[in-house]
Amino acid sequence: MDFATLIQTQRRLSAITSSLGRAVAWLTLLMVLLTSCVVLLRYGFNIGSVALQESVIYLHGIVFLLALAYTADTDQHVRVDIFYRRFSPRSQAWINCLGSLVFLLPFAVYLLWVTWPFFLNAWHIRETSAEAAGLPFVYLLKGLLPLAAASLVLHAIGQILGQLGHLITGEFEQ
Amino acid sequence: FTQPAAQLSFDQGDLKNQQKYHWRMVTTWPKNFPGLGMAGENFARWINEASNGRIEVTVYGANELVPALGVFDAVSSGSVELGHGAAYYWKGKIPAAPFFTSVPFGMNAQEMNGWLHYGNGGALWREAYAPFNIVPFAGGNTGVQMAGWFNKEINSLADIQGLKMRIPGLGGEVFTRAGGVAVNIPGNELYTSLQTGVIDATEWVGPYNDLAFGFHQVAKYYYYPGWHEPGPTLELLINKTALESLPDDLQKLVQVTARAVNQDMLDEYTARNNRAMNELVNKHGVKLRRLPDDVLQKLKAISVQMYAEQSANDPFFAKVYADYESFLNQAQQYHKISEEAYYQSR
Amino acid sequence: MIEYLPLFLFAAVCLALMLGYPVAFTLAGVALIFAGLGILLGHFDPNLLLALPDRLYGTLTNVTLIAVPLFVFMGVMLERSRLAEDLLNNMARAFGRLPGGLGISVILVGTLLAASTGIVGATVVTMGLMSLPAMLKRGYSPELATGTICATGTLGQIIPPSIALVLLGDVLSGAYQQSQLTQNIYNAEPISVGDLFVGALIPGLLLVLMYLGYLIFTAWRAPNLAPAGDDEMPEWGAFLSSLIPPILLILLVLGSILSGAATPTEAAGVGALGALLLALFKGKLSKTVLSDVVQSTTRITAMVFAILIGASLFSLVFRGLGGETLVHQLFEGLPGGVFTATLLVMLVIFLLGFILDFIEITFVVVPIIAPVLFTMGVDPLWLGIMIAINLQTSFLTPPFGFALFYLRGVAPDSVSTGQIYRGVVPYIVIQLSLLALLAMKPEIVSWLPDLLRN
Ligand code: NA
Ligand code: NA
Numbered sequence: 001m002d003f004a005t006l007i008q009t010q011r012r013l014s015a016i017t018s019s020l021g022r023a024v025a026w027l028t029l030l031m032v033l034l035t036s037c038v039v040l041l042r043y044g045f046n047i048g049s050v051a052l053q054e055s056v057i058y059l060h061g062i063v064f065l066l067a068l069a070y071t072a073d074t075d076q077h078v079r080v081d082i083f084y085r086r087f088s089p090r091s092q093a094w095i096n097c098l099g100s101l102v103f104l105l106p107f108a109v110y111l112l113w114v115t116w117p118f119f120l121n122a123w124h125i126r127e128t129s130a131e132a133a134g135l136p137f138v139y140l141l142k143g144l145l146p147l148a149a150a151s152l153v154l155h156a157i158g159q160i161l162g163q164l165g166h167l168i169t170g171e172f173e174q
Numbered sequence: 175f176t177q178p179a180a181q182l183s184f185d186q187g188d189l190k191n192q193q194k195y196h197w198r199m200v201t202t203w204p205k206n207f208p209g210l211g212m213a214g215e216n217f218a219r220w221i222n223e224a225s226n227g228r229i230e231v232t233v234y235g236a237n238e239l240v241p242a243l244g245v246f247d248a249v250s251s252g253s254v255e256l257g258h259g260a261a262y263y264w265k266g267k268i269p270a271a272p273f274f275t276s277v278p279f280g281m282n283a284q285e286m287n288g289w290l291h292y293g294n295g296g297a298l299w300r301e302a303y304a305p306f307n308i309v310p311f312a313g314g315n316t317g318v319q320m321a322g323w324f325n326k327e328i329n330s331l332a333d334i335q336g337l338k339m340r341i342p343g344l345g346g347e348v349f350t351r352a353g354g355v356a357v358n359i360p361g362n363e364l365y366t367s368l369q370t371g372v373i374d375a376t377e378w379v380g381p382y383n384d385l386a387f388g389f390h391q392v393a394k395y396y397y398y399p400g401w402h403e404p405g406p407t408l409e410l411l412i413n414k415t416a417l418e419s420l421p422d423d424l425q426k427l428v429q430v431t432a433r434a435v436n437q438d439m440l441d442e443y444t445a446r447n448n449r450a451m452n453e454l455v456n457k458h459g460v461k462l463r464r465l466p467d468d469v470l471q472k473l474k475a476i477s478v479q480m481y482a483e484q485s486a487n488d489p490f491f492a493k494v495y496a497d498y499e500s501f502l503n504q505a506q507q508y509h510k511i512s513e514e515a516y517y518q519s520r
Numbered sequence: 521m522i523e524y525l526p527l528f529l530f531a532a533v534c535l536a537l538m539l540g541y542p543v544a545f546t547l548a549g550v551a552l553i554f555a556g557l558g559i560l561l562g563h564f565d566p567n568l569l570l571a572l573p574d575r576l577y578g579t580l581t582n583v584t585l586i587a588v589p590l591f592v593f594m595g596v597m598l599e600r601s602r603l604a605e606d607l608l609n610n611m612a613r614a615f616g617r618l619p620g621g622l623g624i625s626v627i628l629v630g631t632l633l634a635a636s637t638g639i640v641g642a643t644v645v646t647m648g649l650m651s652l653p654a655m656l657k658r659g660y661s662p663e664l665a666t667g668t669i670c671a672t673g674t675l676g677q678i679i680p681p682s683i684a685l686v687l688l689g690d691v692l693s694g695a696y697q698q699s700q701l702t703q704n705i706y707n708a709e710p711i712s713v714g715d716l717f718v719g720a721l722i723p724g725l726l727l728v729l730m731y732l733g734y735l736i737f738t739a740w741r742a743p744n745l746a747p748a749g750d751d752e753m754p755e756w757g758a759f760l761s762s763l764i765p766p767i768l769l770i771l772l773v774l775g776s777i778l779s780g781a782a783t784p785t786e787a788a789g790v791g792a793l794g795a796l797l798l799a800l801f802k803g804k805l806s807k808t809v810l811s812d813v814v815q816s817t818t819r820i821t822a823m824v825f826a827i828l829i830g831a832s833l834f835s836l837v838f839r840g841l842g843g844e845t846l847v848h849q850l851f852e853g854l855p856g857g858v859f860t861a862t863l864l865v866m867l868v869i870f871l872l873g874f875i876l877d878f879i880e881i882t883f884v885v886v887p888i889i890a891p892v893l894f895t896m897g898v899d900p901l902w903l904g905i906m907i908a909i910n911l912q913t914s915f916l917t918p919p920f921g922f923a924l925f926y927l928r929g930v931a932p933d934s935v936s937t938g939q940i941y942r943g944v945v946p947y948i949v950i951q952l953s954l955l956a957l958l959a960m961k962p963e964i965v966s967w968l969p970d971l972l973r974n
Binding site: 021025026061071079084096102110 | 536537538539540541542543544545546548549550552553569570572573574576577580581583585586589590593776780781782785786787788789790792793796810814815817818819820821822823824825826827829833925926928929933936937
Binding site for chain 3: 204243253358370387391
């Protein structure tokens with residue numbers, strides 16, 4: 001396998017997760033508007049909507065779960081970088097490659113394995129809100145968990161291949 | 175002295191009888207929650223003592239292993255063996271579930287116990303939970319609850335128009351249809367929301383729990399009766415596979431201990447509620463009020479209509495409701511000339 | 521030996537974190553490895569691993585936590601539209617050319633945010649985005665700047681409305697009642713969340729004063745650490761147009777809570793909308809800015825929740841390995857004497873704060889230890905406030921100081937993690953001094969509640 005292909009593969013995987021993250025980001029604006037709407041309707045017009053309240057929960061879930069990998073792609077997850085920041089690019093690449101292999105990939109695979117039946121069980125009975133006036137899509141909300149897990153699996157594989165590519169070619173991104 | 179030789183040889187059955195079972199229980203209540211939370215603790219302690227240590231149960235409060243509303247799924251998946259909660263939390267999975275806890279204008283504690291243990295209620299409940307690999311047992315009852323804490327006086331039906339109340343479940347649906355505004359407020363924001371006026375009213379449990387929460391500090395009126403929760407049955411959830419792995423004697427012991435826990439909670443609330451109510455009224459000056467008749471009549475009419483609608487949507491709901499209603503009708507007729515007549519005579 | 525596995529888990533996580541791989545995934549990965557180890561050694565029930573989806577779903581549907589993205593949105597919008605920077609600069613100017621003036625304004629703005637949000641993550645992130653660049657530009661020492669922001673961010677813990685006090689009040693009222701019941705005292709005077717709110721007000725404001733005192737003292741002794749602003753007082757028109765709208769915004773958040781229009785979570789949404797409208801009216805809202813704001817909000821939110829997810833698996837495995845039994849043993853056989861017992865409890869909570877977060881401690885440790893102290897006659901309100909302030913330090917103590925993580929996540933690369941760690945030390949000392957003061961003068965806590973009660 002060509003080593004540049006490794007880096008290319010990583011970029012392609014990253015493009016998938018990143019475009020997903022960038023798309024869901026706009027939902028934060030919708031969250032702001034809907035939350036204000038809930039307040040205005042209740043305080044100003046004595047109208048309560050459990051469904052509207054729940055829709056904010058749904059948006060919140062979509063945003064933070066489907067942006068996990070995107071945030072990782074943009075390297076925005078917090079690191080304890082007392083030593084890391086002083087390491088050479090090669091050492092940093094090693095840490096990211098091995099960290100993804102030993103920490104992230106097993107976790108992401110486990111997460112996918114354990115949330116998939118969790119989603120399926122809800123899907124089979126088309127689980128709805130426990131509130132009479134709530135949204136009837138609890139199964140979709142639960143489905144976000146395996147989706148997030150899958151995106152983390154993609155990110156981990158991308159990292160392992162990409163960092164390996166950098167280590168072998170000796171070319172590091174700044 | 176020395177052991178008789180015969181005791182040293184045992185068959186497979188004896189081996190199973192010697193085995194120790196370490197079980198976990200997750201609950202929908204915080205650790206040490208007064209009343210409701212004690213059922214799990216009591217079950218754990220009593221079954222351990224009665225089984226001479228063969229069953230050991232570790233109890234986890236809400237959010238320790240799983241969040242409050244994750245109890246059902248955790249028992250179902252087998253990540254824990256036991257759960258303690260209330261069936262109406264699982265309405266999103268089983269539309270008929272509220273009947274096994276409490277429904278507006280439904281049965282009181284005495285009648286629920288009769289329906290579940292000597293009527294068809296228990297069998298219907300087990301049928302509802304069977305697809306989830308869970309066996310339910312009645313695990314406590316609070317008795318008739320209070321209608322809730324209000325910061326506005328309710329003198330007629332007009333007063334609940336636009337009234338913002340935290341009231342979940344079927345009660346909330348009925349309240350909305352009657353012109354109220356059912357608001358969803360998380361438990362930890364309840365106190366402040368009532369204080370600042372985000373909501374005008376909230377329901378909780380009864381005097382014993384409400385006094386501990388301190389609602390009297392932020393609400394003026396305490397209304398009765400608890401039309402929306404007239405006698406909630408709490409539940410003990412057991413993973414079916416785990417239950418069936420027990421030898422017969424321990425399975426029986428689980429059943430009997432659940433029965434004891436179920437009765438014990440009602441006994442505790444009977445002893446504590448009146449003392450707490452006395453303190454709320456005499457020490458804290460809480461204004462006790464009865465909901466007006468026209469409000470109760472309207473809420474009841476809406477409830478009956480709602481059951482009919484939901485029966486049309488879900489065959490199992492219809493099946494449970496038909497049985498529930500016929501049991502309630504019979505019990506009610508006799509209770510009119512027994513319990514009710516006696517209450518009025520003393 | 522095997523019963524110490526939870527301790528090895530802690531040690532291993534601490535070491536692994538030093539590698540610099542993202543905290544969230546390190547927490548999860550190391551926990552998973554230890555779960556595997558525990559399964560191999562027959563010391564961990566693999567079924568427990570099935571509980572993670574329930575835990576994550578609980579986080580997903582936790583309405584209180586929705587305040588995080590909303591407050592972050594508000595903070596990012598204030599920052600990207602340069603409104604917050606203007607506010608902070610003008611606040612600093614309003615304080616004349618006092619040394620440490622910008623720091624003072626940071627503490628005051630942070631106090632106002634604390635009085636409206638109560639969520640440490642959101643406050644630290646908001647303040648970090650709003651004020652750190654401005655302070656560094658002004659020539660503040662990175663230690664003082666980051667320490668002040670982290671400590672100010674944790675004020676949300678103690679200044680009501682506070683989610684920490686709500687959780688603590690919930691747990692304490694149960695524990696208190698339980699301890700009274702075991703002594704056959706029924707219907708004891710209950711302790712409620714409202715009591716804690718009132719009781720926390722004066723200690724919270726006292727803490728703000730102590731922060732201010734420290735900052736002013738530092739600026740007076742070493743002016744180069746917190747240089748005075750050399751700008752001229754701006755024109756009144758420009759000054760007001762930058763000062764009033766953001767203050768209105770904070771008042772909007774506070775006002776919507778106090779007027780009963782909104783819960784704290786909802787008020788975060790109202791505040792975010794307010795920030796959006798302000799940017800619009802000031803002509804600072806372009807599609808680029810908006811896109812920037814939503815992307816930033818999303819990444820910061822995902823960063824915060826990733827840590828929650830990692831911590832969720834970590835604490836599940838910790839419990840599964842018998843960590844709670846180990847904690848139990850620590851508290852068993854407390855030595856006699858109320859003072860010694862309380863001191864020991866406070867010390868243990870402080871030390872646990874290095875490695876656990878406040879929710880873990882509130883839910884795991886407090887129910888175990890509080891009844892012991894209540895039986896000895898400790899006042900529940902006083903204990904609640906003491907624990908709350910003590911838990912506040914857990915946000916600042918490395919390696920698991922969430923305020924540190926959150927600030928690290930938004931701080932520029934020019935600031936080193938070591939500088940952040942060193943910066944919070946004086947503030948931790950201040951918080952411990954306040955604890956000592958409250959131990960000597962408990963009436964600081966009880967005065968206001970007593971006054972309101974009578
Ligand atoms: Na606060
Ligand atoms: Na810490």
